[in-house]
Amino acid sequence: MKRLVILGGGESGVGTAILGKKKGYDIFVSDKGKIAKKYKEVLLNNKIEFEENNHTESKILNADVVMKSPGIPDKVDLIQKLKKNSISVISEIEFAAQFTDATIVGITGSNGKTTTTLLTYHILKNANFNVGVAGNIGDSFAQQVAEQDFDNYVLELSSFQLDGIQDFAPHIAVITNITPDHLDRYEYDFNNYIASKFRITKNQKTTDYLIYDADDEAINNWLKKNKTKAKLIPFSIERELEFGAFIRKNNIIININKDIFNMPLSTLTIKGKHNTKNAMAATMTAQLLKARRQVIKESLEDFEGAEHRLEQVAKVKGVEYINDSKATNINATFYALECMDKTTVWIVGGVDKGNDYNDLLPLVREKVKAIVCLGVDNEKIKNTFGNVVDIIVETVGAEEAVKVSHKLAERGETVLLSPACASFDLFKNYEDRGIQFKNAVKNL
Structure with missing residues (x-):
């Protein structure tokens, strides 16, 4: 029986514990702080061994695989010890993805990822897709893989979650933009943070897609110097593109699969230049998954946006x-x-x-x-x-x-x-x- 140790007893940790138990792992959850009551109840009901306010190293260093919560930096001693012992340390996303055949859309970026994730989910749901939303928002991805039977997932992915992937590969990856953020976790080097975001495409194949902001300097520079196998699909609000999404005469124009999609900017419920870009990314994702054009338009006209975001x-x-x-x-x-x-x-x-x-x-x-x-x-x-x-x-x-x-x-x-x-x-x-x-x- 493989031993799965989970560091952090929050949403991603408890979700991973539920999935791990279902898949026959020997599980131990360890949280350096206090575990919230609602999560503790789930662990107790599922008879999963856990500790709080402490990390007992002897119970952790004997793991076959460790899932760490995105909030724990790589530089802490315990993580360094695990890596010295060649124990693989992964994120919830990596762990859960191996147990689902669903089509995965992964969305990352410094800003706009929540709105783009919720909007993509909103369109697909309206188009009658059997779809779950997870990652940085909603119920944990691992728990949904354990308990639901979704054919599609839209995942909002932070750089910390991407740092913990090895084989994870979304069918469609979206990078909304990259600007300096969380530099305290990346040795104050912007290039480390950029590399972290681009991990989203590292395992993609030629049959996969990478949708990205063609107006973003950091993204363009990375793409000039590095290769991905995925098919590149750009969007821009600054210039017209031969392929991808752009603006012409106050209309969003999308040209990706020979049929031109056209929608007046004025009909979007979410306002501002950045939201135009979020809408472009979500629309192209839905088109690649063959959602009906009429449903996409209606969804863009009645989407309410994310809480705590404008x-x-x-x-x-x-x-x-x-x-x-x-x-x-x-x-x-x-x-x-x-x-x-x-x-x-x-x-x-x-x-x-x-x-x-x-x-x-x-x-x-x-x-x-x-x-x-x-x-x-x-x-x-x-x-x-x-x-x-x-x-x-x-x-x-x-x-x-x-x-x-x-x-x-x-x-x-x-x-x-x-x-x-x-x-x-x-x-x-x-x-x-x-x-x-x-x-x-x-x-x-």
Whole structure:
């Protein structure tokens, strides 16, 4: 009996444990912290051995294979020891993929991957595909492979999940864009992070597809220097392409399988340049899987978008409140500010992942009248924008940030929460930050 050790008792860990048990592995789950009640109940009900608040090395180093949660960096001692002992350390995605024959769409990128994943899933579901959505969102991929019988999966994949793959190969891979993010996990070298994203295509065959942003410098540079067997399918909003997706006269034009797909930009429910790109990627994916054109169009017209991503919360006294808590890096916030067409009070701050705020200066100069800081350390924000914005206020909670913004914003203006930072200094995660923001707005 093969021994499967799982590090991390969260969504991916517990899902892997359920699948591993079904496939006859001897299983041990180990979490350095506390395991949440709902996950502990699943482990107990399934009679799976586990420990919390500790890693017992003797019970871990005897593994045949280790699945580690994406939150654990490769550089921690325990992972290094496993690798020295030649024990394979993989991600949930790698483990689960070997037990399904389903067609897999894998979507990665620094920004836009959640929206693209949800939109692709929305189209396929409307087209009556038997499809599951997993990866970075929803129920764990492994648990769905164990308990469901889906013919297709749409997976949102982070670079950390891709770091743990060996043989995983999606039939269709999508790279939405690559901008500096999580550099603290990649020796502060952008090239390491780029290489990590491109692992999505490393095992693809000539019958597979790689859909990518042809306007993205990092992606283009990688493709010039490296080879993939997959068929390349580009999208662009900056120039017309002979093959792929582009814009002509305010219409999305897609030319991939001899029949031209054409749709007015104005009919898309999700707005902004980045969402046009997300829609292109999702549409081409659905076309490659032979979804009906009419269904694709209708789905693009009624898609509601991801929670915590440019989500319209409410209008209070003529002021629009927008929750973009999922913007945990500079590029995501760049998109959000770019979409603002009214004078904006911008709530920003949190745990900085090595941010360079200078890219935002032109947008802030043009659109932002006041900055409300929502983080423990705001020095960098104050230093960057102090000369550009007259009002910068520091707050230490969502409720206070909303109250201050409410005082500063006037009728016809917008309050935008788009933090450009991680949330762990004041919140459990970006969802918690977004929910607290929305509750504070509702209590105004």
